[in-house]
Amino acid sequence: GGPPERAAAERLLGRACRRALAVSTDEADALGALGIPARRVSVVPCGVDAEHFHPAADTGRTPERRQRHRLLACGRLVPGKGYDQAVRALAEVPDAELLVAGGPPAGAVAADPEARRLTA
Known part of the structure; x- marks a missing residue:
C-alpha cells in the first residue's frame, strides 16, 4: 500500500x-x-516489553489512575490500518480515547476523508 x-x-x-x-x-x-x-x-513482529512499559515501571508500585485510558496508534491514516476497529472497541471502554500519530496535519484533519469517516 x-x-x-x-x-x-x-x-x-x-x-x-x-x-x-x-x-x-x-x-x-x-x-x-x-x-x-x-x-x-x-x-520481527511488533511488540512491547510489558515488564518495562507499564504504569508502575519507574516506581515499583501501582499508581492511582488519574488520566483516561489512551490507545496510541502510529501509521498512515488509511482504511487498511484498522483504526475503525479500534474506534469500535474503544466505544466499549469507559473514559478512553484513541490517539492516531501519522494522519494529516492538525489543520487538515477536517478535510481528510478517512479522518471524517472515523470521526463519524
Whole structure:
C-alpha cells in the first residue's frame, strides 16, 4: 500500500540492504513481490516489553489512575490500518480515547476523508 513512489523507494532500498525486516509474513511476502530475496527478509513482529512499559515501571508500585485510558496508534491514516476497529472497541471502554500519530496535519484533519469517516 501507500503512494506509488513508495514501492519504488522500497524496491531500491530493499535490494541495497543486506537484511530487510518485516513486521508480518504478509509484509515479508510484499517485500518478495518487490524483488527482495526471501533469504534476506526476517519477520520481527511488533511488540512491547510489558515488564518495562507499564504504569508502575519507574516506581515499583501501582499508581492511582488519574488520566483516561489512551490507545496510541502510529501509521498512515488509511482504511487498511484498522483504526475503525479500534474506534469500535474503544466505544466499549469507559473514559478512553484513541490517539492516531501519522494522519494529516492538525489543520487538515477536517478535510481528510478517512479522518471524517472515523470521526463519524
